Amino acid sequence: MKSFSRQMALAAALGLSALTAAPAMAEEFRAGFVNTDRIFREANMAKSAQAKLEAEFAKREKELVDIRNNLKTVSDKFEREAPTLSEAQRNTRQKQLVDQDRDFQRKSREFQEDLNTRKNEELQQVIDRANKVVKQVAEAEKYDVILQEAIYINPKHDITDKVIKALNAASAASAGANSK
Template identity: 30%
Template sequence: MKKALFFVFLCSVWLATPAKAQKFGYVDTEFIFSKMPEYQKALGEIDKFTDKWSKDIQDKYVELEKLQRAYQAEEILLTEDMKRERQRVLSDKEREARDYNNKVFGYQGLLFEKKKELMKAPMELVNRAIEKVSLQKKLDFMFDKASDFVMLYTNPKHDYTDYVMEELNLDTKPTAGNAPANKATTTKPK
């Protein structure tokens, strides 16, 4: 009898507790970043570093190619010791160019580190704005439409991109060719 009463008591407590629905929303960070001058400036800086490092690597390969042509032109005049020395120099230069390429563009190379450094400030701004909007709107979850997380359908009423952009003092109007799908207007077929 006591077990039955305890069970009834637990059920009544459970039923009396109001169920709280979780609120969620999403933003399009790709669209937000496209409107941020800080992000555009960072992209420009990354492009400058990429171009400089690409030119440095290209110069190393041009130098290597010149040395190879010189070696091929003089090969028949060289002694075996001279040939081995030239081949060693060519091999060292090729390894140096390849190593520098890997150091710059390889996994977690200089370009990766520079991107991380330059993108930190714009990303922190956006993250703070998203957090502030989420707290203001009492959201439990905020998703990023531009992330790898696939969103097969999004109801525009849950789109908080404009609120985040207002928090960042950015223009909320989409530019031509830059409009996200949820911002585009649609007309009904006749």
């Protein structure tokens, strides 16, 4: 009976020491969260990349809009005039419309592919720079882990504002250095 009591006392003591050690360990572990969507929307570097892409692709986009509008105008005109055209004229104009539409579709696909490629290149630069800043913040503030994807995160663990501020400060500094 005495050995059973000793075992219970020992188990209780071990359990108590484990319970008192758990909060100390929990305080040592620091986790943070970064919302990459917010970085893409709010960081000056990301906004600059978006503006750069818009400027780079604006001319081609306008050309596509003009082609689409012209194609619609020609198609509407064909629909109105089709009943009065001879079969040969109707077939010729219909073939021209199909060729123009095929050309428009090809140009649209090429535009979209080029835009996506450039967008991925620009976003990769933002991601690379943001990851460096996240690492700097994590090391400076002694975080053990920084998450970028989570189903739920307590806002007190969100360091996105710190990362955006650091990114903006870095891009302002590099813009100032580039203008000198």
